[in-house]
Structure formats: structure tokens, C-alpha cells
Amino acid sequence: FITIPLGIIIGNKKIFTVCNVENEFLEKFSHQNLNLHFHSRFALNILLTIANHYNRNLRLLNKTRLRIERDLKNNVTNKQLYNLMEVEKSLVYFLAALKGNETIVKKLFRLPAIKRFEEDEDLLEDLVIENNQALETTRLYTDILESITTSYASLLSNEMNNTMKTLTLFTVFLTLPTLVFSFFGMNVPLPINEHSYVSWVIVIAISLIIVS
Incomplete structure (x- = not known):
């Protein structure tokens, strides 16, 4: 979700709403039989x-x-x-917009130019409750x-650390036999007899002993 600004201009026997995109709920208002003499009530309804x-x-x-969390x-x-990041971004938009709406609700209808009738008080109370609920929920x-x-x-982070530990152990296990075979590969005589397969078995055994 994103939020967009909406302007309400209350004039003499006329009310203008200004928005840069079409709004579904404004379209519904346009099809209703509204008494625009009660300007404040119309603005409160919006x-x-x-x-x-x-x-x-x-x-x-x-x-x-909740669905993302289950997944x-x-x-x-x-x-x-x-x-999850998109949900968080939507909540940031909501929080900023609702704070602005809260300020408007508190200040706008204190102005003497905005006339309110007795029937509007309950509507204003419902507006304050709904806006505060939305703000606290956000x-x-x-x-x-x-x-x-x-x-x-x-x-x-913990899973990455565990993976790094596992890779480090594998690296150590692979390095030690390499050192042993490299040592005997540098013109170093093999145990017993360098032409006997037993010597290679001994070298492998030494590698396994070091690794274990």
C-alpha cells in the first residue's frame, strides 16, 4: 500500500476535493444525495x-x-x-499519514470558520476513535x-556462523592429509620401501591418524 494526499476545500455553498488519482470512496460520495449546506458533516464523513x-x-x-511468517x-x-519488507514499508506510509490526519482532526474543527452542528459531535467522536485505533494498530x-x-x-546470522564453522572443519580435514602427502612427495623416502604399496598404506594411515 501507498498513501496519497487529499485536499478538502470548503467554500460558500460549495465543497471541492482535490486528489491526483481517482478514489473509490469519493466516487461513492458523488452518487449519494448529499446536503452540502452541512459542510462540516460532509468533511467529517470523508x-x-x-x-x-x-x-x-x-x-x-x-x-x-501472518501468512509470510508461517511460510x-x-x-x-x-x-x-x-x-515482509513490503508490508513494513506499507506500515511506514500508514504511520506517517495517520499522524498527519490526527493533527488535522485535532486542529481543523477548532477553527471558528468551520461550523459544526449538534449532530456532528457524535460523528466527530467516531472519527477520533477510528483514527486513534488505526494509529495505535499501525x-x-x-x-x-x-x-x-x-x-x-x-x-x-547464527545459521551463517554454523555454516562457516562446518566449512572451516572441512578445510582443516582436507588440509592435513595434503600436508602429509606433500611432505612425502618432496623427495622424502617412503617408509619401509618406496616401491611397495605398503608404504602408501602407511602414509594414508598417518594422514587418517592426524585428521582423527
């Missing part, structure tokens, strides 16, 4: 719809995160890590995702 969209999409993001338990792949999911990312980073 902001409440936006807050509801955030909460709905947060649930979708959380389902995606990661079975097998860690780059694709799954990239998908923060919670962000913290969870950071914890998961840190845990898998530690897990991958």
Missing part, C-alpha cells in the same frame, strides 16, 4: 471513511504478515523477506514487524 479504510487495510496487512517458519527465502504492527525482522536477522 475523514471517517478514510479512517475506516485504514483500519480495513491494516487487517489485510496483518493477514499478509518463513518452513523455509526462509529472499522472496518472503522481500514480501504502531503495534510496526513494533511486531520490527521484532520479527530482528529475530530472523539473528537466526540467519
Whole structure:
């Protein structure tokens, strides 16, 4: 998900919404019978719809995160890590946008130019609750995702260390026999008789003893 800015201009008997892309919920508003004399109520309905969209999409993001987490338990792949990064990036967009919306909700309707009626108070209260819920949920999911990312980073680091230890042991095991065979290959007489296969068996035995 990404977030985009939306402008609401309230004028005398007119309301303008400004956005650089088409919005599904604005299209729904355009097909409704709206009383534009209640400007603040119309703006509150738009902001409440936006807050509801955030909460709905947060649930979708959380389902995606849970699915990716289940897949990661079975097998860690780059694709799954990239998908987890996309979820984290979406939450960053949400967090920044919801903080801005929170500021707007607190300040905008304190202005004397914005008239509110008694019926608008419940709508404003619902808006504050929905926006705060979306903001707190985004923060919670962000913290969870950071914890998961840190845990898998530690897990991958431990797996890499174990792999390096294994490769180091194999390197040692392969190096020691090489040293033994190189020693006897530098014009050094073989044990017993250099023309006898028993001498080669002894050299191999010495290599195995050193490795063990």
C-alpha cells in the first residue's frame, strides 16, 4: 500500500476535493444525495471513511504478515523477506499519514470558520476513535514487524556462523592429509620401501591418524 494526499476545500455553498488519482470512496460520495449546506458533516464523513479504510487495510496487512511468517517458519527465502519488507514499508506510509490526519482532526474543527452542528459531535467522536485505533494498530504492527525482522536477522546470522564453522572443519580435514602427502612427495623416502604399496598404506594411515 501507498498513501496519497487529499485536499478538502470548503467554500460558500460549495465543497471541492482535490486528489491526483481517482478514489473509490469519493466516487461513492458523488452518487449519494448529499446536503452540502452541512459542510462540516460532509468533511467529517470523508475523514471517517478514510479512517475506516485504514483500519480495513491494516487487517489485510496483518493477514499478509501472518501468512509470510508461517511460510518463513518452513523455509526462509529472499522472496518472503522481500514480501515482509513490503508490508513494513506499507506500515511506514500508514504511520506517517495517520499522524498527519490526527493533527488535522485535532486542529481543523477548532477553527471558528468551520461550523459544526449538534449532530456532528457524535460523528466527530467516531472519527477520533477510528483514527486513534488505526494509529495505535499501525504502531503495534510496526513494533511486531520490527521484532520479527530482528529475530530472523539473528537466526540467519547464527545459521551463517554454523555454516562457516562446518566449512572451516572441512578445510582443516582436507588440509592435513595434503600436508602429509606433500611432505612425502618432496623427495622424502617412503617408509619401509618406496616401491611397495605398503608404504602408501602407511602414509594414508598417518594422514587418517592426524585428521582423527
